[in-house]
Amino acid sequence: MKVSVIIPVFNASLYLTRAVESVLIQPEVDEIILVEDDSTDDSLVICQMLASKYDKIKLFRHKDGVNKGAGASRNLGLLNATNEYIAFLDADDYYLPERFFDTQKIFQTKEVKVVFEAVGADYQNSTAKIKHLERIKAANNPALNSGNTMLLESDTSKVLESLILGGKGWIHLNGLTIKKEVINSETLFNESLRVSQDSEFIIKLAIKHKFKNGQFDRIVAIRYVHDNNRIIAGDDKTKFIRKARFNKILFRTVLKNSKFVSFRVKKVVLIRYSESFIYYFYLKGFFRKIVKAIILGYAILRFPVLIKEFI
Template sequence: MKVSVIVPVYNAEKYVAQAVESALQFGEVHEVILVEDKSPDNALQVCKELAAKYNRVKLYQHPDKGNHGAGPTRNLGIEKSTGDFIAFLDADDYYLPNRFDAEKELFKNPKVEGVYGALGVHYYSEKAKEQYYELFQDRLTTVYKKHDPKDVFPGQMNMLGSFGLFSIDTLTIRKEPLMRKVTPLFKKSLRLHQDTEFLFRLSYYLDLYPGILDQAVAVRGVHEDNRITQVDSKKVKPSTTRVLLWKEVNQWAKNESTIPAHIKLHITRMHRSFEIANAPVLKKWGMILKYLVTDYPSIRSGLYNINFRKYLF
């Protein structure tokens, strides 16, 4: 295996060295690609020092030296990669020593196009733990049992009951089918949840297999300045960002002729649920009355959505 590890870097001067060194411990890691996204802190200088220190570390910025967000930043990293496999690592997270144990065996089968595993959690400070322990606790982010690749996409769509989640930090993909089957890669239109949208499409186009699900293979670093942590903890209203996520997923599904009709309908209902939940009060109830008449099942599916219920009631 020759793995290219893609690390988007933004406002992570305190953490990026740990991330890089956690990836360099593996002989399978061919290169660590840092893409610095105009950080307001001293992350660029730290990245330069890491690239000078380690010959497997390569540093890039966007051509205009601007800030483009995690999606385009990961895309640039993939474009610059030279390995046969792609893995991802956020700059404030890190790999554990078992990160590629399952991959080394599973990828011997050419039918395996991707492997995912379990993500642990680490609090960088007592303040971060006090603020976010209720959200993450000490539990794994994982898929709860081993699934056939054909079930991963409907599982992520909440169509198989209690499926669970996997993180992009625990994902390893064969580069050739990724580049051939998944277009676009990460969408530029999403500043948040672009990794979730990417994983939805990826699990539809590629055969993704379970790796280690009962032990962490990578760790999410939780700190006060993590943007997605602020969304998940309600510092940023999550329904607002998820309306945009499900709008993108819904548009993609409508344009993808091979997605079964019942899955397209489910995606439309998920989008509609978040759309209603995020609407102003008067508009919200107008939409509910409209859909009660024209599409009662959408309202019914929305009532099973915890975010929909919370913002509706």
Template sequence: MSRRPLVSVIVPSYNRVKYIEQTVDSAFSQSYSSIEIIIVDDGSTDGSFELLRRLEDSGRIKLLTHPSHENKGQSKSINLGLLHSSGEYISILDSDDFFAPHKIEQQVAFLEQSPDVGMVYGQGHAVDADGRFLFKVPDDNHAETSDPNILLLDCYMALPGGSLIRRSVFEKVGMFEESFRAGQDHDMALRIMEEFKVAFLPEVAFFYRKHGESISANGLETRWRTGMEILERARKRYPYRNRTIRKRKAVINYRLGQVYWKCGQKRRSIGYLIASGFLDPIRAGKVLLGSKS
């Protein structure tokens, strides 16, 4: 490429001392050199903040934190990084994930040649805590339709590290929703696709960790209740098909039913499971027959 636009890599970081250096290295060693790396520490207490300060002293990163080093959540951390970034393109990377070596170069080249596309994303490879391959998201046969209805039903993108987004997109759709402590990536992807064409570049873009640290029951409840709020906001913003709204409600009710069942709240669980069955009886039948989880 004759033009080398600046890319801002924004990393929200919280208590990832074991992984954060590899994350930074994967951005710093990209085959594309016109990059600024902005790390927003979200009140870490495990020594990762001190490690990041040393990386800042070496000139490798720009380090930001919230007032009084408070924990404010991932969305607020990403937004702080966005406000202090200068790049024409934005890439967001979780603090325990890492880029493929040519990710930025390939995606910048694609967007430079595709002015009608607001966001491009690639394939993510899930890895375990030691970096061993687990599975791919999306799979090798994936094709992007840029239809928000499909994305609302199933967040099939490996986000956020797999994508590259034009700064002008954020200027149109706004920042990450700071009231969400889960699902903010799905919410943002929907808002982008409602306004812009989105494309899939079939190259490995990044690697994301699947930890042994399981999400608590409270965390899962928060995730799916937030999912219902994301759905309601999406319905008010964009003319989604009624069938899409109904099927997504069915999935969320089913997942909440699962959460409450595992917590021993059987009566509460059954109410959500029945609601899910009424909203999408075909899917409910498949679940009962064991062909769908």
């Protein structure tokens, strides 16, 4: 098994060397792709130093050295990966030893295209830990007590439904390994999303490809949670805006692939699409009901295919 590991890099000078060294010890890793995203700290210098020191490391930057976000950086990595298998790591996180020990066994089942495994957490301080666990609790992740990030779903036919409906945890990109053959123009990361582009990417893969889980209690990577993590940063309004944008894109993605998605999933996605606008405008009571009805009506008129499915 030969794996290409993609690491997007933005202002990660404090953590980058640890991340790269945790990948270098993995015998299955054939190349490490660093994509430096116009950092304002010393990340570029460290990337250049690591690339000159280790033959396995390839360094890329966006055209003209501009900042384009994690999604675009991962896409650049995907387009330049040379191996059959691809994995991901955030620059402030790290792999544990034997990261791909179980992964390669699972891929021996030919129809499996995507493998997901458990990711644990380490914390910069108590504040970061509290914010992270609050987020896990809000998502109803059954692995709350350990901080483990893992979708507790072993039925391959229900992975998409479990991701959308929630209540069984989620899949972290650090624990994902994919076959390169699943990547095309439709499955690349959505570059318009600055956060949650990983969730949208995973859902797109789950719509059409067979996922298989690793061991639920065996952690293969660690997410380092610190005060600058974008997913826990920001006030409530900022988070609601992010949620509204994500649900709008998710709605269009699911609708585009309607024939692969169950009625139950489509219904939930449509409802969330309408509710996101309600949260965005902070509406309550009567006005909330009115706006929800308008958005639902708009969605059904805009996409006639929904009429026969929801009415």
